[in-house]
Amino acid sequence: MPDFSGRIRRHLQVLAEDIGPRGSGTEAEARAAAYVEAQLRAVLPRVWSEDFKTPGAYAWAYLVIYGLALVGALALVAAAAAAPFASGRGLAAAALVLGVGAVVVLLRENTTAGTLGGWFRQYPSRNVIGVLPPAEAEPGTAAPVVLSAHVDSAKWGLMFDPKGVHRFRALFLGGVASMALVPVLGLAIWLTGRAVLGWIAVVPAAWLLVSMALLVHREVVGTYTPGANDNASGVAAMLALAEYFAERPPRRVPLWFVATGAEEVGLVGMLDFLRRHGHELRDAAFFIFDNIGSGHPKYAVTEGMIRSYRLDSGLIDLAARIAAAHPEWGVRPARNDLMSTDALPAVRQGFRTIAFRAEDDRGLLPNWHWPTDTLDRVDVDVINTVARLAEAMIREMDGG
Known part of the structure; x- marks a missing residue:
């Protein structure tokens, strides 16, 4: 041997x-x-x-993807806040488009059919x-x-800290689920006119913000x-x-x-x-x-x-x-x-x-x-x- x-x-x-x-x-x-x-x-x-x-780095591409979904989630929250005065269908339609776009691009990036990498500085x-x-x-x-x-x-x-790295997959999949929830809520509000459903988008918005903060920290502070x-x-x-x-x-x-x-x-x-x-x-x-x-x-x-x-x-x-x-x-x-x-x-x-x-x-x-x-x-x-x-x-x- x-x-x-x-x-x-x-x-x-x-x-x-x-x-x-x-x-x-x-x-x-x-x-x-x-x-x-x-x-x-x-x-x-x-x-x-x-x-x-x-x-x-891959972080900048993911920040764009997460950012699209975050804007969509915030549009839903805005629709909920304006519920007494408007149906929120316009904001819901925008959230639907942004959310679907984020999910599609994420799947392409994650399955190695990269879409955004060429947008950034090349080495x-x-x-x-x-x-x-x-x-x-x-x-x-x-x-x-x-x-x-x-x-x-x-x-x-920080997402790779040995004390918490066992949660890495859950963190990532939580981000994916948050993105997917945005177009679902957008479609629900657009179909029903119940803009109050937009308050649910606070949860995916918070999750996406945390994920984006971790990515920025890694690129700015990490070596x-x-x-x-x-x-x-x-x-x-x-x-x-x-x-x-x-x-x-x-x-x-x-x-x-x-x-x-x-x-x-x-x-x-x-x-x-x-x-x-x-x-x-x-x-x-x-x-x-x-x-x-x-x-x-x-x-x-x-x-x-x-x-x-x-x-x-x-x-x-x-x-x-x-x-x-x-x-x-x-x-x-x-x-x-x-x-x-x-x-x-x-x-x-x-x-x-x-x-x-x-x-x-x-x-x-x-x-x-x-x-x-x-x-x-x-x-x-x-x-x-x-x-x-x-x-x-x-x-x-x-x-x-």
Whole structure:
């Protein structure tokens, strides 16, 4: 059984400490990408990078969306306040339009069909890609495996405080429900003329205001985290596997190694990669490594916070069989119903996909988007276990 620990430690040190915080579209992210490219060039025959533009944050797009819904909610409250003097149908119609617009744009943003990101200032980012051909078979005779991890790290914000992060999904879904309630109330008032119903909109207005305040605080006060677990751990595993397979290549299966940029601001790097290469990788299996350095090693079976997408059943079954054969690893299945990873655009576009992660006893990501996401809080043994699982899966896919 291979041991990746030494390789993993070396890459973690460079990414999480020597380079440190690596915000999307920043110079530090560029240094991390350059490091990954140099490491891949040292062991793989074909390596290149692809530049793209990215927004520097996702918060501003969400502030626009929340703002539309908030204006709609306030219009309903105004209609209720004017109820003794007017039917409020005009304000209700405005709230209906604003609320529907907010919900539609939110769904597009959250399912990676981004609508608003291009409205804001763009920054340079890039993906780094390396390909290892099989040792014996001609390229194209077996489906490739794409091993991917994002290099950028996120800003911290109060919604990610470890004391309350277990409420993050409820906070987000509460915002979604608040948006959805605005057009429902608008339609009810427009149909019935009972403007007094607009007082109910005080609740979604308050929820949306809190959500917007948290987003503004994160962008104005928050700084980029060291990103040791999120996601130097995933990049370290990917690089360790590239070095290992370069010495012992699969017989039939081509391997692609993809370090994406700008994952933390809307999965921009993976979307760009799929746009450029999806046509040549239609049969590929995607292995996504994200937050695999602290807690209990897991393989995800679902992905998505609003809509839950089932990841590939064949890859899940393979991971389960190998994990069952190695009970000492302690690998278990998990649902990812928090913020999306690079697995989401892949599975939405029909690619066979599995994602690897590590969770604490509460089923949460330790030190997620928090300043304590530092190298000393990463467990190399957990990353090593995930790398071993991925290696065993690839060997099995290669014919044993």
